[in-house]
Amino acid sequence: MPEEQEVEIYRARTLAEKVWEEHVVRRADGEPDLLYIDLHLIHEVTSPQAFDGLRLAGRRVRRPDLTVATEDHNVPTVDWDKPIADPVSRTQVETLRRNAEEFGVRLHPLGDKEQGIVHIIGPQLGLTQPGMTIVCGDSHTSTHGAFGALAFGIGTSEVEHVLATQTLPQSRPKTMAVTVNGSLPDGVTAKDLVLTLIAHTGTGGGQGYVVEYRGPAIEELSMEGRMTICNMSIEWGAKAGMIAPDQTTFDYIEGRPEAPKGADWDAAVEHWRSLRTDADATFDKEIVLDASTMTPFVTWGTNPGQGVPLGGAVPDPADLEDADDRVAAEKALEYMALEAGTPMREISVDTVFVGSCTNGRIEDLRLAAEVLRGRTVAADTRLLVVPGSARVRLQAEDEGLDVVFKEAGAEWRGAGCSMCLGMNPDQLAPGERSASTSNRNFEGRQGKGGRTHLVSVPVAAATAVRGTLSSPADLEPVASGEEV
Amino acid sequence: MEKFTQHTGIGVPLRRSNVDTDQIIPASYLKRVTRTGFEDGLFAAWRNDPGFVLNREPYAAGSVLVAGPDFGTGSSREHAVWALQNYGFRAVVSPRFADIFRGNSGKAGLVAAQVDEKVVQRLWDLLEAEPGTTVTVDLESRTVRAGEGPDAVEDSFDIDDYTRWRLLEGLDDIGITLSHADDIDAFEAARPSYKPVTLH
Numbered sequence: 001m002p003e004e005q006e007v008e009i010y011r012a013r014t015l016a017e018k019v020w021e022e023h024v025v026r027r028a029d030g031e032p033d034l035l036y037i038d039l040h041l042i043h044e045v046t047s048p049q050a051f052d053g054l055r056l057a058g059r060r061v062r063r064p065d066l067t068v069a070t071e072d073h074n075v076p077t078v079d080w081d082k083p084i085a086d087p088v089s090r091t092q093v094e095t096l097r098r099n100a101e102e103f104g105v106r107l108h109p110l111g112d113k114e115q116g117i118v119h120i121i122g123p124q125l126g127l128t129q130p131g132m133t134i135v136c137g138d139s140h141t142s143t144h145g146a147f148g149a150l151a152f153g154i155g156t157s158e159v160e161h162v163l164a165t166q167t168l169p170q171s172r173p174k175t176m177a178v179t180v181n182g183s184l185p186d187g188v189t190a191k192d193l194v195l196t197l198i199a200h201t202g203t204g205g206g207q208g209y210v211v212e213y214r215g216p217a218i219e220e221l222s223m224e225g226r227m228t229i230c231n232m233s234i235e236w237g238a239k240a241g242m243i244a245p246d247q248t249t250f251d252y253i254e255g256r257p258e259a260p261k262g263a264d265w266d267a268a269v270e271h272w273r274s275l276r277t278d279a280d281a282t283f284d285k286e287i288v289l290d291a292s293t294m295t296p297f298v299t300w301g302t303n304p305g306q307g308v309p310l311g312g313a314v315p316d317p318a319d320l321e322d323a324d325d326r327v328a329a330e331k332a333l334e335y336m337a338l339e340a341g342t343p344m345r346e347i348s349v350d351t352v353f354v355g356s357c358t359n360g361r362i363e364d365l366r367l368a369a370e371v372l373r374g375r376t377v378a379a380d381t382r383l384l385v386v387p388g389s390a391r392v393r394l395q396a397e398d399e400g401l402d403v404v405f406k407e408a409g410a411e412w413r414g415a416g417c418s419m420c421l422g423m424n425p426d427q428l429a430p431g432e433r434s435a436s437t438s439n440r441n442f443e444g445r446q447g448k449g450g451r452t453h454l455v456s457v458p459v460a461a462a463t464a465v466r467g468t469l470s471s472p473a474d475l476e477p478v479a480s481g482e483e484v
Numbered sequence: 485m486e487k488f489t490q491h492t493g494i495g496v497p498l499r500r501s502n503v504d505t506d507q508i509i510p511a512s513y514l515k516r517v518t519r520t521g522f523e524d525g526l527f528a529a530w531r532n533d534p535g536f537v538l539n540r541e542p543y544a545a546g547s548v549l550v551a552g553p554d555f556g557t558g559s560s561r562e563h564a565v566w567a568l569q570n571y572g573f574r575a576v577v578s579p580r581f582a583d584i585f586r587g588n589s590g591k592a593g594l595v596a597a598q599v600d601e602k603v604v605q606r607l608w609d610l611l612e613a614e615p616g617t618t619v620t621v622d623l624e625s626r627t628v629r630a631g632e633g634p635d636a637v638e639d640s641f642d643i644d645d646y647t648r649w650r651l652l653e654g655l656d657d658i659g660i661t662l663s664h665a666d667d668i669d670a671f672e673a674a675r676p677s678y679k680p681v682t683l684h
Binding site: 025026030031032034036038039045046048049052057059062064065066067068073074088089091092095104106126127129132137138139141153154155156157158160161164165166167169171203204207208234235237239258259260264265267268271303324327328331421422423440442443444445448449 | 499500501502504506507510511512514515516517518519529552553554557558559560561562563565580582583584587588591592644645646657658660661662664667668671672675676677678679680681682683
């Protein structure tokens with residue numbers, strides 16, 4: 001009898017579809033796919049109830065060797081070598097430490113050189129690699145998609161599920177391409193690009209989709225810029241954001257502590273190259289943008305979709321066609337204490353925050369320092385510079401960036417999520433206004449009653465100097481000082 | 485998990501779109517290490533306003549929340565679901581839920597019933613005209629019902645089949661997955677060696 005030949009029918013697939021298919025443990029009619037999870041990142045806020053659940057059911061962590069924990073959300077960014085002053089925060093952090101020990105999970109605690117925001121340390125350690133599935137009890141897990149990984153945020157019940165089984169039941173999402181043509185003009189960053197995109201789509205525009213960012217403007221970005229874009233995928237509702245791995249990706253990963261070595265490296269790169277979306281693959285939806293027309297972009301409202309170019313003005317809700325948008329805009333302006341028609345550049349801020357998983361990496365700090373070198377922070381304005389990880393802090397100090405910040409009058413802090421979500425003492429006071437490089441301008445996000453404008457790093461630094469929303473182009477040139 | 489077949493309770497009209505999880509429960513309330521006790525954080529900022537719907541009788545005793553589109557956007561905190569449940573809510577009705585919130589609801593046993601935008605408008609009008617009107621969320625028939633007479637509302641809602649089945653049966657997801665342990669073992673045996681590990 002002739003041997004039955006298995007014929008593989010070629011079907012063009014997207015990057016997301018390839019990664020998905022490689023992780024299906026079980027597929028059955030009427031059920032979500034059961035997906036294998038390659039890496040599970042843990043932090044102190046969304047894990048305690050999950051570990052409790054394991055204990056109650058007498059379950060163990062199936063793969064502690066695919067799990068890593070750190071302390072980032074509620075940790076202080078001053079006196080990090082001392083016990084945490086707030087007893088409730090301390091209990092949460094101590095609970096993580098106990099759980100990590102009991103269940104055999106690797107932990108980078110406060111004070112450790114590898115401690116930092118989960119989404120900064122994964123890539124930094126080389127744990128984040130193309131083609132992986134990565135989850136974390138944090139919505140900004142989408143950051144890791146910059147490497148061509150399928151990465152998304154999950155809730156605590158799902159954290160428990162992954163701890164117990166190293167899998168997650170997931171319904172297959174639709175696919176979307178965001179193609180960005182052209183090149184970003186000088187001074188316009190990945191942050192401006194993604195804020196422009198979200199203003200275009202609204203906060204729900206990506207719902208149900210895994211998005212692939214592609215096109216020349218995306219390919220030109222560094223890995224850090226790509227992470228900024230993928231990080232904010234959740235802000236327009238997308239399940240995940242991905243970028244095809246290329247030489248930029250491989251160069252970033254090679255040599256990192258957990259990167260593949262030797263023959264494994266070659267096998268990995270060969271596989272990673274195969275993950276790119278096939279030329280004839282189709283997406284369920286496509287958005288096309290032109291980067292060359294983009295300018296510094298800032299938000300005026302209370303969700304990340306409520307933004308305008310820095311050169312624009314606060315919009316008039318009456319001009320909005322959609323009734324829901326109109327009501328939302330009216331409520332936002334009331335909360336933000338802004339009047340329609342006010343030029344964005346006339347809005348003065350009390351606090352500037354540079355940091356977060358969106359913009360707390362070394363390139364971000366270099367950009368901020370470039371603007372601040374030889375300049376000083378405006379009177380009555382506070383500038384907080386919070387590195388995304390302890391490694392980023394050490395690197396910045398090696399490069400002397402901390403000196404630039406301190407000489408400009410900024411506060412140079414320890415690593416953590418800090419004022420992005422105001423869970424630790426770094427908060428806005430009621431009524432205070434910030435320019436923030438973070439990802440959310442929700443009511444009260446940075447402290448009860450606080451008002452947030454989302455901005456890029458250069459805009460944040462220039463705003464700190466002038467005290468009003470500004471770009472570096474608005475600044476007086478620095479006098480060349482001593483040599484005169 | 486407790487089974488959910490249907491629930492009838494006072495409907496609470498929340499006339500807002502884009503209710504993000506920072507509004508549902510601000511970060512400063514996320515420090516507890518239990519699944520209970522989050523009710524104080526629910527809509528914490530808005531509850532300072534005496535006119536806020538949950539500060540008014542009979543809405544304060546509500547258990548079915550009716551909200552505008554894009555409910556639960558933002559953070560993945562399941563604490564948002566727990567805060568609603570700890571307060572006493574059993575179901576949320578909205579034209580559109582953020583993905584993670586909807587997933588978390590299904591896991592924790594809160595019904596996220598997605599309806600047409602017009603249904604929400606009619607429910608809001610009804611619940612404001614007749615405070616204390618009860619809303620029935622029937623998972624078996626996937627319908628939401630409220631009121632009587634000409635203003636009565638009855639319409640279907642969307643919820644995915646698998647989540648509906650799990651909620652109706654009160655099933656523990658982890659238990660279901662662990663029954664497929666052989667499949668997981670087989671998958672792991674074939675994973676490439678270059679995939680990273682965190683312990684050496």
